Amino acid sequence: MTVDADLRPIREKVEAGERLSFEDGMTLEASRDVLEIGALANLVRERKNGDLAFYNVNTHVNPTNVCVYTCDFCAFRADLDSPRAYVLYRDQVAERAREASGRGATEIHIVGGLHHKLKLDYYCDVIRWIKEVDPEIHVKAYTAVEIEFFARITRVSHEEVIKRLIDAGLGSMPGGGAEIFHPEVREKICGAKASTEAWLEVHRTAHKLGLNSNATMLYGHIEGPMHRIDHLMRLRELQDETGGFQTFIPLAFHPDNSEMSEIPAPSGMMNLKTMAISRLMLDNFPHIKAYWVMLGLKTAQVSLSFGADDIDGTVVHEKIYHDAGAETPQEITVADIRRLIEEAGRTPIERDTLYREIRRENGRWRTGAKIKTPALAVLNG
Numbered sequence: 606m607t608v609d610a611d612l613r614p615i616r617e618k619v620e621a622g623e624r625l626s627f628e629d630g631m632t633l634e635a636s637r638d639v640l641e642i643g644a645l646a647n648l649v650r651e652r653k654n655g656d657l658a659f660y661n662v663n664t665h666v667n668p669t670n671v672c673v674y675t676c677d678f679c680a681f682r683a684d685l686d687s688p689r690a691y692v693l694y695r696d697q698v699a700e701r702a703r704e705a706s707g708r709g710a711t712e713i714h715i716v717g718g719l720h721h722k723l724k725l726d727y728y729c730d731v732i733r734w735i736k737e738v739d740p741e742i743h744v745k746a747y748t749a750v751e752i753e754f755f756a757r758i759t760r761v762s763h764e765e766v767i768k769r770l771i772d773a774g775l776g777s778m779p780g781g782g783a784e785i786f787h788p789e790v791r792e793k794i795c796g797a798k799a800s801t802e803a804w805l806e807v808h809r810t811a812h813k814l815g816l817n818s819n820a821t822m823l824y825g826h827i828e829g830p831m832h833r834i835d836h837l838m839r840l841r842e843l844q845d846e847t848g849g850f851q852t853f854i855p856l857a858f859h860p861d862n863s864e865m866s867e868i869p870a871p872s873g874m875m876n877l878k879t880m881a882i883s884r885l886m887l888d889n890f891p892h893i894k895a896y897w898v899m900l901g902l903k904t905a906q907v908s909l910s911f912g913a914d915d916i917d918g919t920v921v922h923e924k925i926y927h928d929a930g931a932e933t934p935q936e937i938t939v940a941d942i943r944r945l946i947e948e949a950g951r952t953p954i955e956r957d958t959l960y961r962e963i964r965r966e967n968g969r970w971r972t973g974a975k976i977k978t979p980a981l982a983v984l985n986g
């Protein structure tokens with residue numbers, strides 16, 4: 606098979622370590638040569654992270670599924686008076702934290718609905734209830750959409766909300782709620798919630814306050830190539846300014862039980878291509894995550910050669926994707942994760958949320974040094 610000739614100038618740029626332009630992104634999107642795009646992404650992946658593939662031991666807590674917003678893609682949300690509606694209070698959250706702590710989890714990932722009646726104090730308390738059980742566990746909580754909502758209902762600034770959450774024990778922010786930034790799409794699929802500008806501003810503020818965060822892109826629905834490249838360019842621009850993003854996670858749309866259930870889920874080829882293009886365009890993001898819950902274990906494994914260097918963690922209690930028809934298991938064991946990574950020809954390495962190595966001895970864990978990837982080794986001499 607011959608390599609797509611349109612990709613030759615892009616290979617030259619990638620080999621020279623030059624930044625790709627918006628037009629280059631569109632050329633990648635237009636190409637059907639997924640293998641060459643994957644090979645280029647793999648080159649960048651190995652330059653940044655060698656053959657390491659990161660995972661963590663984590664669990665998810667979704668404090669409530671009640672949400673004032675009605676985003677078309679979401680199968681998780683419920684109305685206030687729905688029989689499916691729930692809110693987790695102190696005992697349930699503490700129980701989840703005890704379970705996670707008992708399993709040796711280093712991270713709890715919190716994301717949920719925007720409840721009509723709960724106040725910011727409740728969302729702070731959720732973090733406190735976890736920290737009371739295990740002060741060592743890292744709480745990665747609340748998307749920029751949630752923080753923007755808390756600021757509005759509390760009538761304080763984003764900065765004030767983030768400070769109060771940090772005070773409660775917040776350690777970092779997940780990347781959800783980004784969806785697609787371009788207004789042509791955002792207005793159609795989730796027009797009511799935080800705007801693109803607000804999402805970016807919340808992350809800018811979090812980075813200024815010393816928090817790291819992640820970023821996502823929900824693809825494979827009504828968006829086109831231009832919207833995806835535009836999305837990646839906006840993230841790259843903010844990362845140039847703050848350097849606070851750690852990981853980018855492309856999220857493949859799961860249509861079941863949503864208002865967009867007539868749209869087919871993106872294909873395996875699209876998933877691999879989007880992963881690889883993300884790696885190539887986001888030259889200033891240290892990590893790209895193949896979130897196995899959403900991709901499936903097999904595609905997540907192959908993604909480790911298409912730009913991804915991280916596959917998230919053990920997860921355990923996931924609702925957002927499973928409500929939308931994900932057929933992946935609720936949880937995988939560390940042994941499964943390590944085997945999956947090793948079979949992909951990579952070296953598994955357990956990390957904490959901030960990419961420090963985790964060392965385990967006698968059933969306890971401790972955080973080691975920041976992991977030395979080839980990119981870090983160059984930076985640190």
Ligand code: V47
Binds near residue numbers: 820
């Ligand atoms: O913001 C919701 C997406 C996100 C569907 O930061 C859907 O480490 C596909 O952001 N089909 C929440 N996607 C999950 C998220 C995340 C996941 C894993 C790791 C991290 C991280 C962040 O899930 C939402 C939305 O973009 N989503 N419904 C659906 N039907």
